[in-house]
Amino acid sequence: MTGTNPVHHRSARPTIKEVASAAGVSTQTVSRVINERPDVSPETRKRVQDIIDELGYQPSALARSLIRQRSYTLGVVTSGLRFIGPSRTLGGITSTADELGYSLLLKEQPRFDANDVTPTFQKLLARHVDGIIWAVPEVGENRSWVDHLPLDLEVPVVYLTMHPSKTVSVVSIDNCKGARLAVAHLLEQGYRHIGHISGPLDWWEARERLAGWKDTLGEAGYKVRDTHWVEGNWGSASGAQAIRTLHDQYPEMDAVFVGNDQMALSVLQFACRTGLRVPEDLGIVGFDNIPEAAFFWPPLTTVNQDQYAVGKMAVEQIIRIIETAWQGEEPTKPETTLLAPALVIRQSSLLPRELGEKEVSLKGD
Numbered sequence: 001m002t003g004t005n006p007v008h009h010r011s012a013r014p015t016i017k018e019v020a021s022a023a024g025v026s027t028q029t030v031s032r033v034i035n036e037r038p039d040v041s042p043e044t045r046k047r048v049q050d051i052i053d054e055l056g057y058q059p060s061a062l063a064r065s066l067i068r069q070r071s072y073t074l075g076v077v078t079s080g081l082r083f084i085g086p087s088r089t090l091g092g093i094t095s096t097a098d099e100l101g102y103s104l105l106l107k108e109q110p111r112f113d114a115n116d117v118t119p120t121f122q123k124l125l126a127r128h129v130d131g132i133i134w135a136v137p138e139v140g141e142n143r144s145w146v147d148h149l150p151l152d153l154e155v156p157v158v159y160l161t162m163h164p165s166k167t168v169s170v171v172s173i174d175n176c177k178g179a180r181l182a183v184a185h186l187l188e189q190g191y192r193h194i195g196h197i198s199g200p201l202d203w204w205e206a207r208e209r210l211a212g213w214k215d216t217l218g219e220a221g222y223k224v225r226d227t228h229w230v231e232g233n234w235g236s237a238s239g240a241q242a243i244r245t246l247h248d249q250y251p252e253m254d255a256v257f258v259g260n261d262q263m264a265l266s267v268l269q270f271a272c273r274t275g276l277r278v279p280e281d282l283g284i285v286g287f288d289n290i291p292e293a294a295f296f297w298p299p300l301t302t303v304n305q306d307q308y309a310v311g312k313m314a315v316e317q318i319i320r321i322i323e324t325a326w327q328g329e330e331p332t333k334p335e336t337t338l339l340a341p342a343l344v345i346r347q348s349s350l351l352p353r354e355l356g357e358k359e360v361s362l363k364g365d
Contacts, residue, residue: 014055023051038327070326074102074318075124075132075155077117079109084290085307089135089160092311100319105129113140113202131156131318135311138162138204156321156332158314163204164336169321171314171337175205178303178341179212182257182285185301185343187220189351191255191283194222196229197242197267199259206231209259209287228253232263239263243270255283255349261290261302268296268348283349298347305341313337 020027025048032040033048040048051057076093080086090106097104105127107120114136124132134157136142143162158169186194196213199206214224227249232238239258243266246253258264264286268278276282278298286293289304321332 014057016057019048019051019055019057022055023048036327070130070322071128072102073105073127073129074315075105075107075127075129076135077107077109077120077124077132078135079112079114079137081108084288085161085305086135086137088307089311089314092308092313093133093135093315094311096312096315100315102130102315102319109136112137113142115140115142115144117145125154129155130322131158133157133311133314133318134159135161135314140202156318156325158318158321160310160314161205164338165334166336167334169317169332169334169336171310171317172339173205173305173307173310173341174338175208175305175341176212176215177338178287178305178343179209179257180216181341181343182287182301182303183213183216185345186255186257186283186285186349187216189255189279189283189349192222193250193252193254194228194283195246195250195253195256197239197246197256197258197263198229198231199263200233201231206259209257213257232259234260234262236262236266239266240270243267247274254281255279255285258284258286261286261288261293261300264293264300264302264348265296268298268300279347279349279351285343285349289344293344294346296348301346301349302344303341304344306339309339313339 016027016030020030023030025044029040029044030048033045074097078086078090081090094104105124107124132155138161146159146168158171161172162170164170183194194217196210198210201207201210210229217224230242230246232242239262242263246256256267258267264284267284271278271282278284284300286300286302289302293300293302324332
């Protein structure tokens, strides 16, 4: 009818041509609006966006990638998915990438300490990923190649669970602070001879937890001797051997900070078999807050590290880097993000008058 607004007939799946025709612009202008390019006037942008909303137009992932010369795919390199930490991290990566409109291309390294990374990079770059999240924890020399990567690498990379760096972007849990919180709690409870069972020391996380234990005791005025700690390998069997050794060489020990909950389970078993009362004769704190820790007997005090949040933040960070580059803005400088751990206090480290459960976040040093 003359004098009325035109009716935009909606097809089963509107096309970019239909949007352009209805808005009275070219398909290139529609593409610029979709991709938030700055070279479109506010009036035109609003008119095109109104038509997009009215027609319910949604560009396909393929169309977006062709228009923007991007794949909307992130490469993720991981290892040890049978372990709770890497699997939780991957969960955070997967959920966040999906929420933000990105697909994932997963590559699993055969070993944590694998150092030949060139084939992995080549395969990911051949699939035109927009960025790479290197989610393999730092073990041994498996980060020795990082500083030798070409500065003009085709895509950005964010690394997880490694030492802080000024040259690459890193997201990690602050393991040293977690250990400090555990030891400070034991000191507050009145324990004075606090031993440690570490994880394998080729792992960066294990070294950080060992350092936190040593530093906190030293700052409190206690001498730390080599006989006060034993190295384990994260497994319960190694924890069983470690607590026997530690008990023999440190008979005064009245508490133990254990590098993870799996090994702490063995310490609880040792106490039960030898007649040590927990927490009266031996206070125990673990690390990880695995779901089963609340059902140990007595329930285990442990450091909670939010590995899901590590994965979530890694995706947000790499997409921010990608978007910044696409907008032609100043390149994002490498940054290290250390997420704060928290202590979940349960009966294994509390005297009967203070039994209960609470979570304490670490503040300050």
